[in-house]
Amino acid sequence: MSRRLPNLDDVWPAGLGRRLGAMLYDAFLVAAIWLLVAGLHLLVVRHLIGLPAEQVGVGAAQVASLRFGMLASAFAFFAFFWCRGGMTLGMQAWRLRVQTLDGCTITLRQAMVRYLVAWLSVATLGLGYLWVLFDAERRSWPDIVSGTRVVVLPKTSR
Template sequence: MRKRFADLDQTWPAGLGRRLGAMIYDALILMAVWMLLGFVAVALNGGEANTSPLFHSVLFVATFAFFAFFWMRGGMTLGMQAWRLRVETPEGLSLTLPQCLMRFLIAGLSFAALGLGYWWVLIDGERRGWSDIASGSRVVVVPKPVKNKPGKQ
């Protein structure tokens, strides 16, 4: 079931700096996941490194699963949470699996093109990158949570 986000009036399009910050956080988390998968692969392979196409496919699927899980669940990966970013449809809904796949594949293409798909945020009027445009989504900055002060309500 898709989630509908409630605070649409309080969000604004995310800029390149925040996006890059979230990407760095997520890259560190993904490196840990890849290392864990590598340890498992080495253990299953009798202590030898495994560089087979199957292993690379497992890494690819695990990476996609990481992003798709978070994007579909609440619109935020762990890195996006730290930078208060959320990916959503223009209607304020969480992404579908096909949208996640399109976003993931075009993000890889954007990265392979020396980041041009991300730099596109600087020239697009709505601050969208290639993956946003292709998947029909947008990345927004969410407001800081309101903290209740003791004694005030």
Template sequence: MRRRFTELDSTWPAGLIRRLAAMVYDLFLIVAIWMLMGFIAVALNRGEANETPLFHSLLFVATFAFFAFFWMRGGMTLGMQAWRLRVQTTDGMSITLVQSLLRFLAACASLAALGLGYWWILFDAEKRSWSDIVSNTQVVVLPKPERNTNKKK
């Protein structure tokens, strides 16, 4: 079920450095998922490495499932949470499965083009990457949460 996010007036477009930092965090999680899948595949294959196209396809699908789950659920992967980033539609809604798929495929194309789709952020007036443009979404920075200064005495 899609949801409307709050604090839309206090967000701003995310820059390249913040996005790359979140990607590094998420990369560690993705590698852990790949390693777990590899261990399972080796165990099921009686100790032999499994380098089949089917196995690589499963890794690709698992990677998409990771991102789609987090993007559709709350707009943030764990790396995005650490850097206070959120992906949303241009009108402040959570994204759909189709938008997640478009974002993911455009991200793959961006990385395959030596990151050109992300360097695009530096030249786009709205700081959009290819993934944002293709899926009609945006990545925004969330404001820092206010600290409660009223301590109990």
């Protein structure tokens, strides 16, 4: 269920530098989650399934299940924060927020589209994010395809 976000009149489109900064912060968090997922995967393979150490990581099923777990956990991280308040922890540090075009939190479907197109944007050597430099509204491919936008929030007065 989408909810209306505050400060809609005080925001402006995010540039490439801020986006990359937030991505770097979030990359460290996702790497930590992936370490946890890999550890849990190893625990399951060794102790619940009972494979010997030399058989760990051998076979398509083990590789596929680990990759799926990593991709699913990264999606869960981003979707939780994007749908909840529009900001991951890295986005909070850089005062960024993802929102719908009318200023609401994004839906789970939009989060899935953003996540999938983000991988495509990275796979094309970052072209999907460099698109921000050429788009008049500073939109990346994930923004365009999912019908969302990333905005900069004003500094809070103390």
